[in-house]
Amino acid sequence: MSKNSSLQVMQERDMHKVVVGQKIMRVVSQFFLYLFLFAIAFIILFPFYWMVISSVKTLDEYLLTIPTLFPREFDFANYAEAFNTANLGRLFGNTVFVGVVSTILSLVITVLSAFAFARLEFKGKNAMFAALLATMMIPGELFTITNYKTVNDFGWLDLETYGFTVLIVPFLVSVFYIYLLKQNFMQIPNELYLAAKVDGTSDLKYLWKVMIPLALPTLISITILKMMGSWNTYMWPNLVADSQNYWLVTNGLRKFSVTVDNRPDTPVQMAAVAIVSAPLFMVFLFLRKYIMKGVSRSGIKG
């Protein structure tokens, strides 16, 4: 640069000062970041902690005016009582049955429709898919009334005759999962399909041999999310399952209240909640990778 130029090279500065300044900034920002993270983690984890410690307190300790943060003595009998009085075995059985059956059926429907939307050409495909997507805009709770009317018209509310049908069928189709899997299928190059066609592969065989293995991570995510969904569902079963024999864990927990003198025995209830949460907790521990993938994909990015 010529000496006459009005532009000047940046001023010299004390690099030692700069380094110290950078260090302080880093420490301060890290401090606030971790403070924030700890606060959030505390807010989320505290209820779980409360559930666990309450489940091992005696009723007397639980009813103290100033609650204790750590049980004075451990009363594991709550767990045994919860298991027996709440009929947890039955509830577990029901929930697992409903969860497994609806997950399997749901997967079949999701895979087939995602394949159709991603690969096949048929009239009205785009309009149909747009209509399906539009239903995602409506909050699920709004469907409850129409669904209730529909299942009532079908007579499915008669649980003795139709069994778990009413708990399974209304939620088999998930537009969101179809969308998720369709996007995944569409990333598979079309040439694979054409190559398979030339080699005489049927659509179904191609789906089974090529697309499903390639989309397996997404399918696993969907399976886990669907399973968790069935495990956690509360409102619908509460509405339609009026016979104890068909209760799922969530309603079972809500409806059973062990009474000593007509007051809820909260430690026993908490023990029951802890038992029910345990399987999901295990699922999360072991399959965290896939759950994260499914959840992060379900974010804003399409």
Next chain:
Amino acid sequence: MKVELQNLTKIFPSRNKKSNEEVIAVNDFTLTIPDGKLVGLLGPSGCGKSTTLYMISGLQKASSGKIFFGEEDVTNVSPENRGVGLVFQNYALYPHMTVKQNILFPLQNLTGKDKLPKNEMIERAYEVARLVQIDDLMERKPNELSGGQQQRVAIARALVKMPRILLLDEPLSNLDARLRLQTREEIRRIQKETGITTIFVTHDQEEAMSISDMIIVMKLGIVQQVGKPQDIYDDPTNLFVAKFLGTPPINVFDGKISGGKLYIGEDAVLDVKGVEDKDVFVGIRPEGFVPSDKGEFNCKLNNVEVMGRDVSIVSTNSASLNPVIRSIVSSEYVKTIAEDQETIAYSLIPHKVFIFDKETEERICF
């Protein structure tokens, strides 16, 4: 297997419903491809060459016209029943299967009398793997292979069911320059060894010329010329074909014919007896220039590019339609060029000079 195309046409309906602009991808294509030949379908992007290939494979339906394999009409036969092998530009290997599983896949789909017992399938897979020299990579997954190896796997997968016709869609475009040379020879060798009628699509004229028995030059869905590579190079039917073939490309000039002589600018460069007077395009192959003091064609000398065996003389002329004129001459000529020389005169080799009608761009023979 002989392949015959009769008035083959493919029309894609317009996407926009209001405008009725249809796209004619392939227009009235009639051709016979003799049995056991390696044929190159050559043309710029969007000229309908891939569409033609897909119609032969059956993946796209012809809008009209017929396709025969040998004597049978296969126009309405579905792809899996035509017995063709197809290699895609991006190879389309199944990423979750090993090389062996990829090659076995087409065999596992065979039904009826083509169905093979399991051990024979594996034997067959190894046989083609040896043919394309990948038999030591059978347990690998496609993403553990180089581009050239993937290409061979793709060819092996297309060959394993011993198709009646092998189709290759831009088989070399994903490879680097060195590998491309090697692989095209490989394709030639494999084709010779198997004797399968092979049609391959490319936009690279050098690739097509170097290995094909026959090339088909296409432009905007219309076949321009069919023939042996050398014949097409030496005897193009129109300006497009002349321009498309050859590196460096042909030099094109504005010219006119007057009194049995061909003029480029003011220079009468050739005798063209018996051709009526009119304005024309003149195409001269780079090797058609001979630098000579007595040369009829005067150009301004720019520079000389040394390429080893040959040199390329870069010059300009106001009548030239290319930015510069490139001529290829033997390197001995360089010695005769003075340092400060500003012009150069060429005499022309008549059979390297082509004249084209200005309106139709068709060749005018002289």
